[in-house]
Every structure is written in structure tokens, then in C-alpha cells.
Amino acid sequence: MNNPTIRNWLGFSTLALMLASLFMVFDYVPPDAEMGIAQLIFYYHVPLAWVAFASFGLVAIAGIFYLWLGDQLWDDLGYAAAETGMVFCTLMIIAGSIWAKPIWGTWWTWDSRLTMTFILWLMYGGYLMLRASADDTPQVARFGAVIGIVAAMDVPIVIVSVRLWRTIHPAVLVTKQGTHGLEDPRMVWTLLVSLTAFTLLWAWFLMLRFTQLRTRSRMSKLAGRIALATVAASDPK
Amino acid sequence: MxxxxxxxxxxxxxxxxxxxxxxxxxxxxxxxxxxxxxxxxxxxxxxxxxxxxxxxxxxxxxxxxxxxxxxxxxxxxxxIGLMAHQSFLYPNLTARENLEFYAELYSLADPRACAHQWLGRVGLAEVADTRVRAFSRGMEQRLSVARAMLAExxxxxxxxxxxxxxxxxxxxxxxxxxxxxxxxxxxxxxxxxxxxxxxxxxxxxxxxxxxxxxxxxxxxxxxxxxxxxxxxx
Amino acid sequence: MRKDLRLELRSGESTLALLALSMLVLVVLVFALGAARVRSVDAAAGALWVAMVFAGMLGANRALLAERDNGAIRGLLLSPLDPSTLYAAKLCAALIFMAVAEVGAVILMVLFFNLDFDASMARLAPILVLGAIGFSALATLLSAITGRTRGGDMLLPILAVPIFVPALIAGVKASAAALAGAPFESMGDWLKIMIAFDVLFVTAGYLLFEHVVGGE
CATH class of the missing domain: 3.40.50.300 (P-loop containing nucleotide triphosphate hydrolases)
Structure with a gap:
């Protein structure tokens, strides 16, 4: 996983697919009949949402494995996923907001999905604040793992409760009548390319950050060993 | 061996x-x-x-x-009985209550008698019902030793x-x-x-x-x- | 747990502080909402829950402070006591503590929001108890985390409030319905959400507590 070759390939294919998706969004796909050009942001919004949720899922999974196995690797993965997820989640909210202004006439509304995303954003913001306010000890790693697990557990209840609360979000891809569905096959293709592009971008970011954190963990471990060796070398015989 | x-x-x-x-x-x-x-x-x-x-x-x-x-x-x-730098005692409880609480934690047979006995042993019987908050460092230290040795x-x-x-x-x-x-x-x-x-x-x-x-x-x-x-x- | 209660009773200060805080929150909300809205049960229910969240936070911080003073939490960890048992005890203490604060807050709410002490109070009680269980379960687990990090007192609300949101939404809605005189059946969904939240977080706290209080 830490192979630089894979990382470079990931970077290049991300670039290629991103360019392809840009082209498809602006030149290939027909804009939505009702919403017009604003609908195009959908091709970025949905992939961003997917990777954001995937990262938060990964935080929880890494947390479980960390508590179970105690290997620093899982904590590094969870931390990297939380950070990347936060970036994509923020972008997703911004993209959604830009879309909502012309379509709903407002930047923000307390719709169920928006609320849920915002709560998620707050939770992982809290996670990152906790990590930022403390040193990287195994104890803090366990704290992070516990919060990651608890937050993920909370998600289903959040979804149910905010849905009961109110909703006006368009139900793309889940509707049966196809009123807001993707009628044109070109739309489906564009979405798929965008999804792949963003997934690769996410994987690339995650890998970079993960590698960095791995290196840091190894270095602090080595620093301890070097210190031990230094003290031992200066022992009076 | x-x-x-x-x-x-x-x-x-x-x-x-x-x-x-x-x-x-x-x-x-x-x-x-x-x-x-x-x-x-x-x-x-x-x-x-x-x-x-x-x-x-x-x-x-x-x-x-x-x-x-x-x-x-x-x-x-x-x-294991540990007496650390920190006394592990609750400042808002009295000496007796602290020892009774720990005796209960270690499920000793008779927490009250045990607490009483240890208060006597470390010479704190007279201040048994004073809150630990008011104790001097030395008194707290004695109580802390008693706490560590409570469960033998x-x-x-x-x-x-x-x-x-x-x-x-x-x-x-x-x-x-x-x-x-x-x-x-x-x-x-x-x-x-x-x-x-x-x-x-x-x-x-x-x-x-x-x-x-x-x-x-x-x-x-x-x-x-x-x-x-x-x-x- | 008995020790926690005795500690609280002994110091007394935090219980008083809690009641004072609940009162202040309610007063601030009365002013913030203006006289017209103070008549509505929605506002009353909302204010009650705001007061409750604040009180719960303060209570959780307080409970942990007692353990931190002389490192007493280490003494507990060292003892044969199981971390899960420790969690259960802490949870019970927090719960009783919060229940007292709630009773105070409800009385104040009735006075400030021109409500009556009638049958709606009986319907409100189980909702508040469910809310208190959920919040105590969450706050007890999280305060064990925030109590051992720098700036932890600030971190507790930042971590706890977003996670508590579903129970908060359900609680406010159900409380408003109860105050408006609606029967229990009409708020079934909200109650189910609160019960699910409680079950989930009591279980999570019970299972995960050992990981947050373990050695450094």
C-alpha cells in the first residue's frame, strides 16, 4: 500500500479521469430540463457525498480494528480517513449550497439530508479537534477510535430522526417514478465517470496522508529506540 | 523455588x-x-x-x-496495593468515608470495622470524621498509606x-x-x-x-x- | 455510585449551580424569544431541553472532576472493580443527578412559560427520563475522554451535542406534544427513537468504557 509507484499511478489516473469528467459535465451531458445549468453541479456533489460518507465509515471500521488489535496502523488509517473525509464533506456542503441557491432560493435549509450531513460534519469536526488538542499517544488513539465508533453508530438514528423531522431534498437514484431520475444515458455515464474520478482522488489523498502518518509513527518509535541506544552507548564501562 | x-x-x-x-x-x-x-x-x-x-x-x-x-x-x-504521589482520596469525603469506600471496592468483609481499625493504626482516629480536604499533607499521606494497605x-x-x-x-x-x-x-x-x-x-x-x-x-x-x-x- | 451521590450531597454546590444554571438558561430564553412566543408549548419544550443539555454537561464535568482531583480514578482502576461496573455506577449517579436538575427545570418552566401543573406533566416525565438516560450514557462515556485531554471542558459539548441531536429532536418534539396535551400514541415514533438511542448508547458506553479509562 505504501508503494510510491501505486501512488503515482493513482495520481495520474485521477488527473486523467478528472479531466474526462470535466469534459463530460460541460460538453457531453445534456443539462436537466427543469433546473438548467445548476443541475450540473450534481455530478460533483454526489461523488463528494459518497466519498465523505465512505471516509466516515472507514473511521469507524479502523476504530474497531484499533481497539481490537491495538496496532498503530489502524489508528493512522482512521485519522487519515477522518481528515480526508472532513475535506470532502466540506466541499460537498459547499457544492450543495451553490446548487441550492438558484434551485431552492436559499443557501441553506434545515432539510433532513442537509441536517444529517451538517451533524456528521460537526461530529468529525469534534473528532479532529480532539486529535489536534492532544499528543499522539495510544490513549488519544483509543479516544479517537471510540468517538469514531460512537459517531458511526449514531448515524442511522440521526437519519431516521431528521427524516421524520422534515425533508425536501430531491431523491435522486432512489425514486421509482423516475421524476427526478437520470433519463438520458449520457447522464448516467457522466455520473459514473465522476464517481470513479472522485473515488480515485479520495483514495489518493487518503494514501498520501496515511503514508505520512505511518512514517510519523515509525519515526517516533525509532526516536525512542535511538534514545535508548544513545543512552546505552554512553554508559560508563 | x-x-x-x-x-x-x-x-x-x-x-x-x-x-x-x-x-x-x-x-x-x-x-x-x-x-x-x-x-x-x-x-x-x-x-x-x-x-x-x-x-x-x-x-x-x-x-x-x-x-x-x-x-x-x-x-x-x-x-496489589499502590500508594502513589497522588493520594487517590476524595477531598470532599471524610477519612473514614474514604477508607470505607475503598474497603467496599475491595469487597472486604466488614468495611466499617476495617476502616476504623486502619484509622487507629495510622493515628488518625481523632480526625476520622474530618474531610480530607482539611488534612495536612502529612495526614493525607498517612491516610494514603492506610488506603493502599487496606486489603492486605x-x-x-x-x-x-x-x-x-x-x-x-x-x-x-x-x-x-x-x-x-x-x-x-x-x-x-x-x-x-x-x-x-x-x-x-x-x-x-x-x-x-x-x-x-x-x-x-x-x-x-x-x-x-x-x-x-x-x-x- | 453511592460514593458519587454522597459526594454530591456533601458538596451540594454543584446541585445548586445546576439549578441556578437551568434557571438562567430559561430566563435567557424567555427574553430571547419575547413575550409572544413564551405562550407556546413549543418554546417551553425547547427551553426545557436546552436547560437539560446544559445541566447534563455541567453534571458530567463535575462528576469527573471529583475523580480527577487526587487521581482517584486511578485508585478505582487499580481496584478489582470492573470498568463496565464503574461505567454503570457513574451512569446511575449522573442519571439521578440529572433527574434532580430536571425536576427543578420543569417547575421553573411551568412558572416562566405560564403553563399548568396538570396531566401533561405525567406524560412529560417518561420523555424526560428517556432523554436523561441517553444524555447521561453519552456524557459519561465522553467525559471520561475529555476529562483527560487538554481543554477537555470545552471539548465535551463539541463532541456530545452533535451526537445527541437525534434524541434531542425526538425529545423536543415529544415534549411539545405532551405539553400540548397529545396522547402517548401520537408520539410513538419519537419515543421509539429515544429508546433506540438510549439502548445503543448505554450498550456502547458499557462496552467501550474500558478502552477510554485504560492506562495511558
Missing amino acids: PAPVVETRSLAKTYGPAVVLREVQLRLLAGAGAFIIGGNGAGKSTLLRILAGLEAPSDGQALVFGQDTRRLAARYRRR PALLLLDEPFASLDHDGAEIVAALIRGAVERGACVLATTHGIPEIDGVELAVFEISRGRLMQHAHKEEVRRGGRIRSLLGR
């Missing part, structure tokens, strides 16, 4: 680049009394905390009753048991340590000066530059043979 109460195998503890303990090889049998001396920050308290299972070693192993201290089951934890632990770890004690207090604590050793407990304590407790053979170790060494004290050399047998070497 009986199994050692305390055994460490090339134990090391580092905090980042700071080396606190290294290559610590310690073996103590039941009925052994040992003191560790060393300057401030030498790692004495860290060693006790590791043995009590409150901290994990960075390298090597610490065994207590043959169990790894990182995962001590409840029945082994209850046989088989391994007693005392961090600076004589600190801030007056002459009487020091006598009392010394007598308690002697009593514990005599009933077959293993006592490991830290201190600044070289301690003397009448009637107890004490092994003295020194932590210097992170390493634990047998202290070359005149008396120790003289009593060496007996100590060695107690330490299981």
Missing part, C-alpha cells in the same frame, strides 16, 4: 525521545522488602506505575504474580512513603512496612535517602540513567547473602 511476585524482563520506558527506564531486570519474592533510590525524575514512580498496570512498558515485560501487567485481571489487581495486598508498591511525614508518622509507616513484610507480602518502595527499618532486611536498588542497579551500600554488602536469597537469585 517459589514464583517471584515481581519480575521484569528487560523493561524499558521511553516518552518520545526521553528515556526513563531501560534494561530493568527486577525479581522480588514474597516476603522481600526492597527500596529504590534515585534522584527526582529518575523513573522510580514510573516503575511502580508500570508494575501496578497503570502504564504500559515501551519495551520488555513486567510480570506481577506471573501475569503481564498490561492485562491484569481483577483477582490479581486486588492483590500481597504486593505493596509505595511511592515515597516517608515524604512529608513527621517523626511519629515515619515510625508508624516503617512499622506497617515491617508488618507487611513479616506476613509475607512483597514490599517495593521508593525513597530519597537510604532507609533503615529495624528488623527488616532491605534490599536497596538505585535507578541511575534509567537503569536499575543493586545499590552498593556497606550494610547491604554485609547482609548480601540473606537478601540474595530473598530476591531469589
Whole structure:
């Protein structure tokens, strides 16, 4: 996983697919009949949402494995996923907001999905604040793992409760009548390319950050060993 | 040969680049009394905390009753008494309530009688119903010793048991340590000066530059043979 | 747990502080909402829950402070006591503590928001108890985390409030319905959400507590 070759390939294919998706969004796909050009942001919004949720899922999974196995690797993965997820989640909210202004006439509304995303954003913001306010000890790693697990557990209840609360979000891809569905096959293709592009971008970011954190963990471990060796070398015989 | 109460195998503890303990090889049998001396920050308290299972070693192993201290089951934890720098006492409870609470935690048969008895032993019977908040450092120290010894632990770890004690207090604590050793407990304590407790053979170790060494004290050399047998070497 | 209660009773200060805080929150909300809205049960229910969240937070911080003072939490960890049992005890203490604060807050709410002490109070009680269980379960787990990090007192609300949102939404809605005189059946969904939240977080706290209080 830490192979630089894979990382470079990931970077290049991300670039290629991103360019392809840009082209498809602006030149290939027909804009939505009702919403017009604003609908195009959908091709970025949905992939961003997917990777954001995937990262938060990964935080929880890494947390479980960390508590179970105690290997620093899982904590590094969870931390990297939380950070990347936060970036994509923020972008997703911004993209959604830009879309909502012309379509709903407002930047923000307390719709169920928006609320849920915002709560998620707050939770992982809290996670990152906790990590930022403390040193990287195994104890803090366990704290992070516990919060990651608890937050993920909370998600289903959040979804149910905010849905009961109110909703006006368009139900793309889940509707049966196809009123807001993707009628044109070109739309489906564009979405798929965008999804792949963003997934690769996410994987690339995650890998970079993960590698960095791995290196840091190894270095602090080595620093301890070097210190031990230094003290031992200066022992009076 | 009986199994050692305390055994460490090339134990090391580092905090980042700071080396606190290294290559610590310690073996103590039941009925052994040992003191560790060393300057401030030498790692004495860290060693006790590791043995009590409150901290994990960075390298090597610490065994207590043959169990790894990182995962001590409840029945082994209850046989360890730790008196640390912090007293573990609740300032808003009285001396008696503190001891009764800990006696209940250790599910002793009669918490009230036990608390009463220990208050008498450490000379705090008169202030039993005063809140710990109002205690002087020395009084808190006495109570803290009583708290650690309440459940008659088989391994007693005392961090600076004589600190801030007056002459009487020091006598009392010394007598308690002697009593514990005599009933077959293993006592490991830290201190600044070289301690003397009448009637107890004490092994003295020194932590210097992170390493634990047998202290070359005149008396120790003289009593060496007996100590060695107690330490299981 | 008995010790926690005794500690609270002994110091007394935090219980008083809690009641004072609940009162202040309610007063601030009365002013913030203006006289017209103070008549509505929605506002009353909302204010009650705001007061409750604040009180719960303060209570959780307080409970942990007692353990931190002389490192007493280490004494507990060292004892044969199981971390899960410790969690259960802490949870019970927090719960009783919060229940007292709630009773105070409800009385104040009735006075400030011109409500009546009638049958709606009986319907409100189980909702508040469910809310208190959920919040205590969460706050007890999280305060064990925030109590051992720098700036922890600030971190507790930052971590706890977003996670508590579903129970908060359900609680406010159900309380407003109860105050408006609606029967229990009409708020079934909200109650189910609260019960699910409680079950989930009590279980999570019970299972995960050992990981947050373990050695450093």
C-alpha cells in the first residue's frame, strides 16, 4: 500500500479521469430540463457525498480494528480517513449550497439530508479537534477510535430522526417514478465517470496522508529506540 | 523455588525521545522488602506505575504474580496495593468515608470495622470524621498509606512513603512496612535517602540513567547473602 | 455510585449551580424569544431541553472532576472493580443527578412559560427520563475522554451535542406534544427513537468504557 509507484499511478489516473469528467459535465451531458445549468453541479456533489460518507465509515471500521488489535496502523488509517473525509464533506456542503441557491432560493435549509450531513460534519469536526488538542499517544488513539465508533453508530438514528423531522431534498437514484431520475444515458455515464474520478482522488489523498502518518509513527518509535541506544552507548564501562 | 511476585524482563520506558527506564531486570519474592533510590525524575514512580498496570512498558515485560501487567485481571489487581504521589482520596469525603469506600471496592468483609481499625493504626482516629480536604499533607499521606494497605495486598508498591511525614508518622509507616513484610507480602518502595527499618532486611536498588542497579551500600554488602536469597537469585 | 451521590450531597454546590444554571438558561430564553412566543408549548419544550443539555454537561464535568482531583480514578482502576461496573455506577449517579436538575427545570418552566401543573406533566416525565438516560450514557462515556485531554471542558459539548441531536429532536418534539396535551400514541415514533438511542448508547458506553479509562 505504501508503494510510491501505486501512488503515482493513482495520481495520474485521477488527473486523467478528472479531466474526462470535466469534459463530460460541460460538453457531453445534456443539462436537466427543469433546473438548467445548476443541475450540473450534481455530478460533483454526489461523488463528494459518497466519498465523505465512505471516509466516515472507514473511521469507524479502523476504530474497531484499533481497539481490537491495538496496532498503530489502524489508528493512522482512521485519522487519515477522518481528515480526508472532513475535506470532502466540506466541499460537498459547499457544492450543495451553490446548487441550492438558484434551485431552492436559499443557501441553506434545515432539510433532513442537509441536517444529517451538517451533524456528521460537526461530529468529525469534534473528532479532529480532539486529535489536534492532544499528543499522539495510544490513549488519544483509543479516544479517537471510540468517538469514531460512537459517531458511526449514531448515524442511522440521526437519519431516521431528521427524516421524520422534515425533508425536501430531491431523491435522486432512489425514486421509482423516475421524476427526478437520470433519463438520458449520457447522464448516467457522466455520473459514473465522476464517481470513479472522485473515488480515485479520495483514495489518493487518503494514501498520501496515511503514508505520512505511518512514517510519523515509525519515526517516533525509532526516536525512542535511538534514545535508548544513545543512552546505552554512553554508559560508563 | 517459589514464583517471584515481581519480575521484569528487560523493561524499558521511553516518552518520545526521553528515556526513563531501560534494561530493568527486577525479581522480588514474597516476603522481600526492597527500596529504590534515585534522584527526582529518575523513573522510580514510573516503575511502580508500570508494575501496578497503570502504564504500559515501551519495551520488555513486567510480570506481577506471573501475569503481564498490561492485562491484569481483577483477582490479581486486588492483590496489589499502590500508594502513589497522588493520594487517590476524595477531598470532599471524610477519612473514614474514604477508607470505607475503598474497603467496599475491595469487597472486604466488614468495611466499617476495617476502616476504623486502619484509622487507629495510622493515628488518625481523632480526625476520622474530618474531610480530607482539611488534612495536612502529612495526614493525607498517612491516610494514603492506610488506603493502599487496606486489603492486605500481597504486593505493596509505595511511592515515597516517608515524604512529608513527621517523626511519629515515619515510625508508624516503617512499622506497617515491617508488618507487611513479616506476613509475607512483597514490599517495593521508593525513597530519597537510604532507609533503615529495624528488623527488616532491605534490599536497596538505585535507578541511575534509567537503569536499575543493586545499590552498593556497606550494610547491604554485609547482609548480601540473606537478601540474595530473598530476591531469589 | 453511592460514593458519587454522597459526594454530591456533601458538596451540594454543584446541585445548586445546576439549578441556578437551568434557571438562567430559561430566563435567557424567555427574553430571547419575547413575550409572544413564551405562550407556546413549543418554546417551553425547547427551553426545557436546552436547560437539560446544559445541566447534563455541567453534571458530567463535575462528576469527573471529583475523580480527577487526587487521581482517584486511578485508585478505582487499580481496584478489582470492573470498568463496565464503574461505567454503570457513574451512569446511575449522573442519571439521578440529572433527574434532580430536571425536576427543578420543569417547575421553573411551568412558572416562566405560564403553563399548568396538570396531566401533561405525567406524560412529560417518561420523555424526560428517556432523554436523561441517553444524555447521561453519552456524557459519561465522553467525559471520561475529555476529562483527560487538554481543554477537555470545552471539548465535551463539541463532541456530545452533535451526537445527541437525534434524541434531542425526538425529545423536543415529544415534549411539545405532551405539553400540548397529545396522547402517548401520537408520539410513538419519537419515543421509539429515544429508546433506540438510549439502548445503543448505554450498550456502547458499557462496552467501550474500558478502552477510554485504560492506562495511558
